[in-house]
Amino acid sequence: MVSRKDVAQLAGVSVAVVSYVLNGKNNVKEETRNRVLAAMQELKYEPNLLARSLKTQRTQQLAVFVNYLGNPFEAGILLRLEAAARQEGYLVFFQTYTPDLEQPLISALRGRVDGLVLLGQQLEYETFQRLKALDVPVLSVTQSPMLQEWGIPCIDLDWVKQYREAILFLKNKGHHRIAYMTDTVSGCYHLHRLRAFQEAIRLEGLALPEQLILDGGGKVETATPMFHDFIEQNASNLPMSALVCSNDLMAAAVVDACKTNSIKVPEQLAIIGSEDILMTQHTDPKLTVIHYPREMLGTLAMNMMKQLLLKSPMESFTVEGELLPRGTA
């Protein structure tokens, strides 16, 4: 492999001068710089980034913890984060986060990344401490309990506000028994959304008894059998007339389970999803959803990360959602 020394020899300069050129220093004469660049080209020299990042202590790499990449909501955020990061010269790692892997994940990242983006994981306090020891800025796209209290800035919807809007919309259509489907297993941002929904229901003067909080497990594969069982247990006489789901995969599963069990949507059950993934426009009927403006999340997150890398203090940021009435409510 071609080294800086080879380039220096061919260009007739010292190795230090080659380094100056590589690092964009201004202390090299134009003519010398051109000679060095010509030598690099001739020798097809490419700098070893691994060695370089060791020197600058910057890896130009960011890590993203995803919860479940099989959810198009998260895949879409990752897609946009990568696009925005690349514009700033950063490569993006992603890691599927599970609590049992906290220690190996954090060890694996030590010295490899300049910053970490969470997708609303529900962290243990000890993990949070270890993250601090990584000494890299952390921010979260979507929120989960504790993150903000620990000073990790989050980008998210104002869920209480969004859910109040959805509940009001349902109330205006005569719904007063409104259930909520969450995912207690993964926790993560689902827990934050659940708490916001509970608050929103209270503010709208309705009740959300335990039996109207369903656990759909976050995926189509888990929500489908869960909701079939629920219908069966209630002998098709559902204890609610409307259901808000904390993600769209579960909402799509419920639409399907209703069809299989001859429960008419929205007449017998109105359904609202919380993200507006592509699939929601292909269900039958099409899903009424809260639109989560994912398009802008990548740029927003990257802007925030840049500030954090400069050690600027950073507040959490609220984006505006929108209720999109379609066919299911």
Added chain:
Amino acid sequence: MVSRKDVAQLAGVSVAVVSYVLNGKNNVKEETRNRVLAAMQELKYEPNLLARSLKTQRTQQLAVFVNYLGNPFEAGILLRLEAAARQEGYLVFFQTYTPDLEQPLISALRGRVDGLVLLGQQLEYETFQRLKALDVPVLSVTQSPMLQEWGIPCIDLDWVKQYREAILFLKNKGHHRIAYMTDTVSGCYHLHRLRAFQEAIRLEGLALPEQLILDGGGKVETATPMFHDFIEQNASNLPMSALVCSNDLMAAAVVDACKTNSIKVPEQLAIIGSEDILMTQHTDPKLTVIHYPREMLGTLAMNMMKQLLLKSPMESFTVEGELLPRGTA
């Protein structure tokens, strides 16, 4: 930050001994090894992986080039690749590949990864040469033209076989004018599938004139207006009775466009997708698809990568697909 020197001092050994322990060498007495490990634990020493990887010349990082992470087909493959890689102690980068970014992508990866996984990109010959210069093993999950000729092993379906099965299925239902929707813009694996479809049609004794090869652009957002225009141009009198789509996103878009234009599926148009992403079970009617066994791709690819890292020669690998008749054909 705690260094090896600190560990060595506390354990009363030389820095070299600490390094032996870290690198799992056998030349350290059990008792000494335990003392070093205890010192590491006491000091909460964690090895700097960046420095270590520079020494071992192994980064324990793999890169994956994706075409479009917004396609659940690719997101699903990435998800499984990551799971399999992690089991082997590898972190996974992903990069969205576009031809104009070839040079920066390759420069960015130099020295940072031990191997590269392609998701069927359509590479220029020069890119291929530069990839070789990276001196890391390359394999492709899904195939595109040239990759195999260049000696890059691929994991993919036998598309000619799968498409023959689909065409035969359609023929048995009386279809003889069968169209194909591809994506000529991104090229990548779409081009490989198109060629296989052309071969399969020929082998089944049918014709595929130019006008029956549609370009849907690979996404719902592109295929929807394209197919609306197509219906309009043909005054709802379609020149085919069946359509096979090279991915499911386009197939879902066509189902929707048919509904909007009162074209009955499958009576007036039978539709088959090529991947079996989750969404295909939520369209109305549900999509008939070729099932692509993505579940096993991560493990398969990682096994192949391990062999390649050991410099073993590696053949391409064919997985078995399956036609799943549902509602659209």
